[in-house]
Amino acid sequence: MAAAWAAGDLWVLAAAVVAGVVLVDAVVRRAHDWVRVAALGAERRSRLPPGEMGWPMVGSMWAFLRAFKSGNPDAFIASFIRRFGRTGVYRTFMFSSPTILAVTPEACKQVLMDDEGFVTGWPKATVTLIGPKSFVNMSYDDHRRIRKLTAAPINGFDALTTYLSFIDQTVVASLRRWSSPESGQVEFLTELRRMTFKIIVQIFMSGADDATMEALERSYTDLNYGMRAMAINLPGFAYYRALRARRKLVSVLQGVLDGRRAAAAKGFKRSGAMDMMDRLIEAEDERGRRLADDEIVDVLIMYLNAGHESSGHITMWATVFLQENPDIFARAKVQAEQEEIMRSIPATQNGLTLRDFKKMHFLSQVVDETLRCVNISFVSFRQATRDIFVNGYLIPKGWKVQLWYRSVHMDDQVYPDPKMFNPSRWEGPPPKAGTFLPFGLGARLCPGNDLAKLEISVFLHHFLLGYKLKRANPKCRSRSEMDGVVAASADATRDEIKIMNVYIWDMDETLILLKSLLDGSYAGAFDGLKDHDKSVDIGKRWENLILELCDEHFFYEEIENYNEPFLSAVKEYDDGKDLTTYDFEADCFSSPYDDLNKRKLAYRHRAIGEKYTKGLEKILDHHMIKVWNDLYSATDKYTDGWLSSALMWHNQMLMWYNRVLMRLKLYKVGASVPCMRPSHKLLEEAMGKSTAESTAKHSSINCIVTSGSLIPSLAKCLLYRLDDVVAFENVYSSWEVGKLQCFKWIKERYDGPNVRFCAIGDGHEECTAAQIMKWPFVKIEFHPDAPHRFPGLNLPTIHRIMDTVYDSSSNDG
Numbered sequence: 001m002a003a004a005w006a007a008g009d010l011w012v013l014a015a016a017v018v019a020g021v022v023l024v025d026a027v028v029r030r031a032h033d034w035v036r037v038a039a040l041g042a043e044r045r046s047r048l049p050p051g052e053m054g055w056p057m058v059g060s061m062w063a064f065l066r067a068f069k070s071g072n073p074d075a076f077i078a079s080f081i082r083r084f085g086r087t088g089v090y091r092t093f094m095f096s097s098p099t100i101l102a103v104t105p106e107a108c109k110q111v112l113m114d115d116e117g118f119v120t121g122w123p124k125a126t127v128t129l130i131g132p133k134s135f136v137n138m139s140y141d142d143h144r145r146i147r148k149l150t151a152a153p154i155n156g157f158d159a160l161t162t163y164l165s166f167i168d169q170t171v172v173a174s175l176r177r178w179s180s181p182e183s184g185q186v187e188f189l190t191e192l193r194r195m196t197f198k199i200i201v202q203i204f205m206s207g208a209d210d211a212t213m214e215a216l217e218r219s220y221t222d223l224n225y226g227m228r229a230m231a232i233n234l235p236g237f238a239y240y241r242a243l244r245a246r247r248k249l250v251s252v253l254q255g256v257l258d259g260r261r262a263a264a265a266k267g268f269k270r271s272g273a274m275d276m277m278d279r280l281i282e283a284e285d286e287r288g289r290r291l292a293d294d295e296i297v298d299v300l301i302m303y304l305n306a307g308h309e310s311s312g313h314i315t316m317w318a319t320v321f322l323q324e325n326p327d328i329f330a331r332a333k334v335q336a337e338q339e340e341i342m343r344s345i346p347a348t349q350n351g352l353t354l355r356d357f358k359k360m361h362f363l364s365q366v367v368d369e370t371l372r373c374v375n376i377s378f379v380s381f382r383q384a385t386r387d388i389f390v391n392g393y394l395i396p397k398g399w400k401v402q403l404w405y406r407s408v409h410m411d412d413q414v415y416p417d418p419k420m421f422n423p424s425r426w427e428g429p430p431p432k433a434g435t436f437l438p439f440g441l442g443a444r445l446c447p448g449n450d451l452a453k454l455e456i457s458v459f460l461h462h463f464l465l466g467y468k469l470k471r472a473n474p475k476c477r478s479r480s481e482m483d484g485v486v487a488a489s490a491d492a493t494r495d496e497i498k499i500m501n502v503y504i505w506d507m508d509e510t511l512i513l514l515k516s517l518l519d520g521s522y523a524g525a526f527d528g529l530k531d532h533d534k535s536v537d538i539g540k541r542w543e544n545l546i547l548e549l550c551d552e553h554f555f556y557e558e559i560e561n562y563n564e565p566f567l568s569a570v571k572e573y574d575d576g577k578d579l580t581t582y583d584f585e586a587d588c589f590s591s592p593y594d595d596l597n598k599r600k601l602a603y604r605h606r607a608i609g610e611k612y613t614k615g616l617e618k619i620l621d622h623h624m625i626k627v628w629n630d631l632y633s634a635t636d637k638y639t640d641g642w643l644s645s646a647l648m649w650h651n652q653m654l655m656w657y658n659r660v661l662m663r664l665k666l667y668k669v670g671a672s673v674p675c676m677r678p679s680h681k682l683l684e685e686a687m688g689k690s691t692a693e694s695t696a697k698h699s700s701i702n703c704i705v706t707s708g709s710l711i712p713s714l715a716k717c718l719l720y721r722l723d724d725v726v727a728f729e730n731v732y733s734s735w736e737v738g739k740l741q742c743f744k745w746i747k748e749r750y751d752g753p754n755v756r757f758c759a760i761g762d763g764h765e766e767c768t769a770a771q772i773m774k775w776p777f778v779k780i781e782f783h784p785d786a787p788h789r790f791p792g793l794n795l796p797t798i799h800r801i802m803d804t805v806y807d808s809s810s811n812d813g
């Protein structure tokens, strides 16, 4: 009994302690909040945004650090939204200052665009490391002047042409070195930072010798660790090492500066073009004052750091994202522009040009999406110079403001499914102002944004065309989202990369009906149950529509006799000229036997490709669209859903390719896979049921190889609504070269360690060609009595056939 009482007492005591701690915590927090805001007066206090100041001294710093250390950095802002609602601004206490957190596009935009109301407000520890005379601490006028001087030479892609060939050569040499057998494993991020550092040093301090570069680079590594650490200036702590690194940087840069001044005093002129250091040495303000050495050194320390660190990280993540998403990798490499760019570079051209860079549309989407997902600059700091209202709440004069770019980029109301890496979300119009802030906005917009994008794109271009990564430590992502060490190697294993299936379809009588309608054999197969004349009539209407589209929009009368096997076959003659105002009727096109007319043919092919991509709704007039829709419906009705079933089947494959896989890959854990359900009852049976396991392992690309000529085949793809599932680059005409040759080209384009091919059709030629290629072949047979288009055919069946062929061939050898 006594023991029972003792246990009860202990429980009471424990409960009292917990209640006491909770009470003390609440009282201390309230008191801290009151102390911080009391001086504002009742009126201004009542206008403050919601939030809490946390404990004295630490404020919200523990919660902030905990969120980032736990691998869920978004938890920090999420806790404010959960507790105080979606007000867009919150008050708190961080880095020893009362602070407003701005977390929505509107709030960030307002602060960033008001350079009189807000100046920079970086924590003191950061300013000490970057430099008190750098942009993070300069007066408004000095900032404007030195920014103008230094930003112009690295801003705008035209200004960057000067550096392009150096960037190109540096990237090519780096990739070659890392992938050479002598290099063994390399630390990918370290090497990328070295590469971007070499580039920025060339721009700012050309001619720096290797010893100087190495000394600087080592010091920057320590400086950057210190910037992300607690500001504890004691031996053994990162911040202490960072301060030491800064002193080293100052001394190395001062040495270079002294050398230049001494040479100039002796009348020596430096060889080569002026670099940024020269510009800073010669700069004068309106009163003729030149910059002092410590000002030049601090500006250089800031630029050299900003100019390599973020670019190196983003390059790494873009590469990793591409590598881990074989479907996006394939699209960037083949379906989008990189191979095309490579093909179009004339033999006389040395390296990439700006024109090539401007063609990298999809790659630019990949880079933007990487910037959005990675958020290397996740927050920025300002300070209010006067009382200002944002989102209806007061930001008191002198308070710090943190701009949470990361929250904007991860806001599911701005970016649906924000954790999904999906470059396609950048198709269409540019984002609304304030919603995409990887480089900030306003007067302090990153001056190196164009340079960074150029470097990253040049790297990805070369990487996509010739390299792969193999991670030596695949678990490192979970340790930290920002840090990764990846090893370069020549190949990747089948387990790590998802399998990509390339389906090669025959067109006529497999995906579309025309011949059998025209000659009545379609109706004939139904033993009089189908109206023969109607079949022929529908066939003729299709024929007319195809020809009309070819003649009206695809230059068919002019180019009919010059059939090419695919649309980019003459791409090498295309000089990239802007065709918006080009007059095709007046360019006197004739037989493309010389370079000039080959170029005119290439222009026509490009225009056709662009129209194909836009879709028929954009190029046909209202009347033609109606004719087309009516004919499509009539055919579908007459053939019991023959056309739409083919399309649905294709769409199912594309679903894997586009949505499901991307969702599953990088971030989603344990999500169930949505399976497309066709609305047509007959189709449901035809499509069978795919399982989460099978979809998770595969992605797919559709190609068409048709024995018809190319231009009408493209028209057919559009009219039979296959353009959403087959890109124009993937349509091949075997008319003059035969199917086997087309299959070989497709293999050349897509072949890789995890790529499988499968031919699907109804004819002998594709069957024989598939046998020669050792690809599985799925025969489409027409059964008039079957209830749907592909009797007995569904994804699991196709995969079983492919598994059998590929597994036995891998066992063979």
Ligand code: HEM
Residues within 6 Å of the ligand: 135, 136, 147, 154, 302, 303, 306, 307, 308, 310, 311, 314, 376, 377, 380, 381, 437, 438, 439, 440, 441, 443, 444, 445, 446, 447, 448, 449, 451, 452
């Ligand atoms: C992917 C690469 C890069 C990212 C994500 C990035 C991001 C940013 C961001 C967000 C800011 C604005 C900070 C603010 O709002 O206060 C900024 C400023 C700055 N960046 Fe970058 N940057 C990158 C590359 C570069 C490069 C290559 C250079 C140098 C050539 C550079 C030089 C600077 C400088 C000097 C500033 C300060 C501008 C000012 O205060 O006026 N950055 N950067």
